[in-house]
Amino acid sequence: MPDRFVVHLEGRDLELSNLDKLMFPAAGFTKGEVIDYYTRIAPVLLPHLRDRPVTRIRYPNGVDGVHFFEKNKPGGTPGWVRLATLPVPGSTKSRETIDFVVVDELPTLVWLANLAAIELHTPQWRIGADPDLLVVDLDPGAPAGLRECGAVAVLMRDRLAEDGITAYPKTSGKKGMQLCCPLAGTQNAEVVAGYAKRIAEELARLVPGSITAKMAKQLRPGKIFIDWSQNNAAKTTVTPYSLRAGAAPTASTPLTWAETEAMATGEIEARQFTPAEVLTRVETHGDLLADLREPGPPVPHL
Template sequence: MPITEVEGRRITLSHLDRVLWPATGTTKGELLHYYVTAADVLLPHVRGRLASFVRTPDGVDGQRFFQKRPPAGTPDWVRTTERVRSGGELMSQVDVADLATLVWAGNLSCVEIHTPQWKTADPDSADRLVLDLDPGPGAGIADCARVALELRERLAADGITAWAKTTGSKGLHLLAGLRGATSRAASGYARRIATELERAEPSRVVARMAKADRRGRVFIDWSQNSASKTTAAPYTVRARPRPTVSAPLAWEEVEELRKPGGAEFAAGLTLDRMPDRLERAGDLLAGLLDPAAEAALPG
C-alpha cells in the first residue's frame, strides 16, 4: 500500500482504485484528490468544530454509517476534543483541523463531513445560523431557490447577512454568522422566521416536521440550530448516487436556479467539476468567516 507524507504526517493509503460511486465510476483516489484540491476553502469552515462523518467503505450503494467517535486506530496526531453529551457521558470527536487529517479521513472513506453551528472553544455560543430548505414530493430546487431569496430579504430586515449553498442533495442551505447567541436562541429565531413564512405562504412553505405536510412545499428545517445537531459542511462531498458537493452559490446563481435547467446545474456540482469552479470563483462563503459579518439576533 502506498505511503504519502502530508504536512509531515505519514499516511498509509489503501484501495485508491476502489469505486465508491458505481453510477459514475468515481474512485476513492478521486475523492482524496478532490479533498486535497478543496482543502484551502474547506478547512476554514470545519476547523475548530467537532466533525461527524458518513462513511461508505464499500461505496455509496453499500453499507454506510454515521460516525461521531474517532475511528479505531486514529493516529495520535489527529486532534480530538471531548464533549459532555446530554446524558453526562464524555465523548471524543475529531477536529478536521488540517490537510493531513482531511486526507486521513478520506482514506477511511469518510465521504461526508458534518459539523455543528458552534465551535469547540465556545460550545455554549452559536456562531452560525442555518436554515435547511428541503423540497417535499412535487417540489424542487426552483421552489427552494424562491424561498431562499425570500428568506434572504427577511433576514436582512433583521440585519443578518445570509449566504447560500447547495445541500449536495435536493435542496439548499442558508447560512449566517452570529454573535452573542446561544443554540437555543438561534433555534427559536430560525423557527419563528420559518413559521412566519409558512403563515404567509402556506401552499408553498411548511415549518412543521411532519413529512405528510410537505407534499408540494418546501420544508424549512430550523432544527439544525440545536446544539446536538449537525449540518453537511461547506464543500463536503455527499454519499448520493453521484458524487455531488455541498457547494456555495452566488446569489445570482440562486436566481438562476428558478429557471429551466436549474436542477441540472445543481446536480452538476460534482467533485470532478469543483476544482475549475474554485479556480474561477474562489470561496463564495468567504464572507461567512469574517467576524465583521456576524450579527446579533433581534431581541
C-alpha cells in the first residue's frame, strides 16, 4: 500500500497516509484500523458530534508517543471543513477566540482520524445555545473500580429521576463511566453545574464511605468521585463512541441500565469495551444514547 493516496468520500477528496502505522503498538492496532472504526461507527457517532465544537487529543506517533490537545483548526485544514469561531475566556495562549472544528459529516471525521486524532471530546452545549446535556463523570479511586461506579450510577439515576431527569449510562473508555441527561436547553451552564454539584454533595452525605463530591485527590482512594464540574461551560467530556488512548484500544460505550446494574452486583464483568465489541453492540442495540438528541426537562432551581 502506498504511503499516501487520495480517496473520494461523499463528494470530498481526502488524502490518507501511513495507514500501517501502529497507533496502539502493544495491540498491533494501526491507523488504518482507527480510520476503519470511525468510518463504521459514524452513523451513531456523528449525531453526538453535530453542532458541537470538538477538542481532539492527537497521537501522531501512536499512544506511546507524545500527544497533545488541539482545539484550534490545524494547519492545512481543507476549505470544506466546517469551522466555528468561538470565545475562549481564560485561554492559556491568550487567545480571545479559537477556530474550532465541527464534525458534521463523515469526511471531516475521517480527516481527523487520519491526523491521529484518537480521542474526541465535546462540550455539553451546541454552538449558540445553552447546555442541552447534564453530564457527571464517575471517577473511581483505587481500589474502587468500574463495578463501584455502576453502583453509584444506579444511585444517582434514581435520585435524578426524583426531579424528572432521565440519565443514560456509558463507560468512559478508560477506568470510569459517565451519566448523560438530556435537558431543555433553557438554562446556562452555571445553573446546570450548580444543580449537579448539589446532587453530588447530597449523595456524598448519604454514602460518605463510598462517594465524594470533592476534587481533592487525597479524598478519593476507595471512593467514587462524582465530578459535577463537567458541566462548566469550558469543560468537555469524551464523546460517546470515541476511542480512548491506552495500551489497547477501547471506546466510550453506551450501556443499558440492566448491564449497569449487573456490573454493580458482579453478575457480569465490569469492564471497558474494544472497538470491535462496540460495533457489534451497535448492530444489536442501535444507539443506546439516541434519546439524548431529544429535549429533556430543565433542572430544578436551587
